[in-house]
Amino acid sequence: MIHLKNIHKSFGRLNVLNGINLTVERGDVVVILGPSGSGKTTLLRCINFLERPNDGEVTIGALTVDCRHPSRKDILELRRKTAMVFQHYNLFKHKTALENVMEGLIVAQKVPKKEARERSLEMLEKVGLSDKCDHYPSQLSGGQQQRVGIARALALNPELILFDEPTSALDPELVGEVLAVIKTIASEGVTMIVVTHEMGFAREVSNHVVFMDGGVIVEQGTPADIFVDPKEERTRQFLKRITPEWSYPMEALR
Amino acid sequence: MTIDIAFIVTAFFEILTALPLTLTITVVPLIFGLGIGVVTALIRLYKVRVVHQLAEFYVSFLRGTPIVLHVLIIYFAMPKLIDSLSAYFGWSFKSASIPILLFVLTAYSLTAVAYMSEIIRSGILSVPAGQIEAAYAVGMSTPQAVWRIVLPQAFGAILPNLCNLFIGFLHTSTFAFTVSQMELLGKANVVASVNLKFLEAFIAAALIYWGMTIIAERITAFLEKRVTAYSRGGMA
């Protein structure tokens, strides 16, 4: 179980997160929605301490970290229980696709090289890139790079994968292949939190939707709750702006 | 260790009197180099037959050898050359009547051409081909396009390099002391030996060079802001 308690984060005098509480059960696929600047990405980055929260508590399984006094060991352990897929892929530029997937296994988890290699090959196969093992990131399309990024996260066998707008840097025709991969692993019971603007994906894949605005959670619930019957005016406004009429018939979800 | 701070101050002002000579040895070759450097850069860029290979070698050789050797070689070669020409044509002219400074300036100028040529070439290459095409499209000739469109933009791009070259030449001008020029270092040497206070004299000289360098950097930063104003975007 993942539990965020009263997370606060500010950059200088700008308050970005104003007390976030969120519980994620094992196997949950949580989608975070919200206008830009609402703090979604910052929240995600607070979970693995790429941003250090000013206050609050992060719990993953048996590990609870007090954000006011995190030890270096705590942060490292949090990061080893989680994995992240970045908006701009952030593949290690000087390593091949296979080496990218192996790197965390070998260095952080001390998995023997041979085993790491086998597991990595398996993951690359899962994302449909067995034939690109020896390619460097610069030789791959954006969609392929992001799939390597997903394989890299998956290989670590984390308790939670954080997806930070995984398709928003991609050309429209490449979005589908990445979403398909995420969909597959979601169906296999991997716990994940996804920040995205892909509404169709959110409805179809998630079992819990969180709507954020102004650094707080405005509303959360099942996809049906949020998309069909939002309680809050701000949620309604946001969905109206972002959802094209033709995308999904609302009735399909009822 | 005893350092005579008061003497550093005395030495500072005494050595400072040599600044005009140092600046002459620095600036005159650079101006010369800028003029000829543009020509050699264009020769290399447009690959003018035969001449361009010569220019390539010239730049590569002078950039690949220590500048102190350029000074020494010219210092020994020029008088020989002049005297043998003089003998051949039966002139009464002797190289001994030429001030050494002229040889020094010649040596540094030849060097400056090589370094300038390289900088200017990189500056011209930094201007996108589309700029020349646009110039042709509005009916300019190649010289017009180069002079009115390419060079002004290239100048903005090379300003930091020009500043570095100025600082480099300011520091390199110290080599003139090996042929007994009384520029800053030569003067510092005299002040040091006369008073037997070497460390203090060289500290004073170092402070002068350091100050000059900082001033040069400041001026460049200021110029850069003005010259590249067009690339800042927004409304004027």
Added chain:
Amino acid sequence: MGKAFDLSLLGTFLPELLAYLPITLLILAASLFFGLLLGLLLAIPRLYNIPVLTQLVVVYVSFIRGTPVLIQLFLVYYGLPAVLGLVHLDLSRADPLLFVIVTYSLSSAAFLSETIRGAVNSVDLGQTEAAYAVGMTARQAFGRIVLPQALMVAVPNFANKVIGFLKDTSLAFTIGVMDMMGRGQTLISATAHALEVYISLAVIYYLVVIVLERLFAASERKLQQHERKWASA
């Protein structure tokens, strides 16, 4: 001013001078070694923004950048014995080579620290974040992810600096070091053929520079192999 110019003397002088090339290369290699170590140390305060130390490094780098290397050489030559005299270390019999290596180490450290800093800063922050996200420690992220990429960026700049340092070593003779230039001075005193000696020296330096350039170009190609293939994406 010497005797008539005789180009055939190059045949005699070139081997004489070449015999002293190892000393020149020793000065270069030793000062590069110490310069890199010190340069790395100097780069750290600015990379991690450590107060006070950062300001000290900035002043140090500015001073080295702001003064001629010849002056630095004299400052070390006259200053080092004075400083070490405080701890009763007598340098009056020290080989001038020592002063030269100290000077060029101190000098190259300042320039190399700037190269290192620029190269490290050129690596996208996302690379470090990704390293953290897969569970690496700060040291692992730096050593395995940032540093290898920074090295690649630094090679061309580093190559230019090294060639510059090589040419600077030609000044060591001013404090009496017996490198190629120093040997050249003695040849001049013995033969009075200064021009031929200096031309020979220029030829040797030029050839060494060309060899160095080739070596660096080759190592750069090797390092960047993975970017050479079709960098389409």
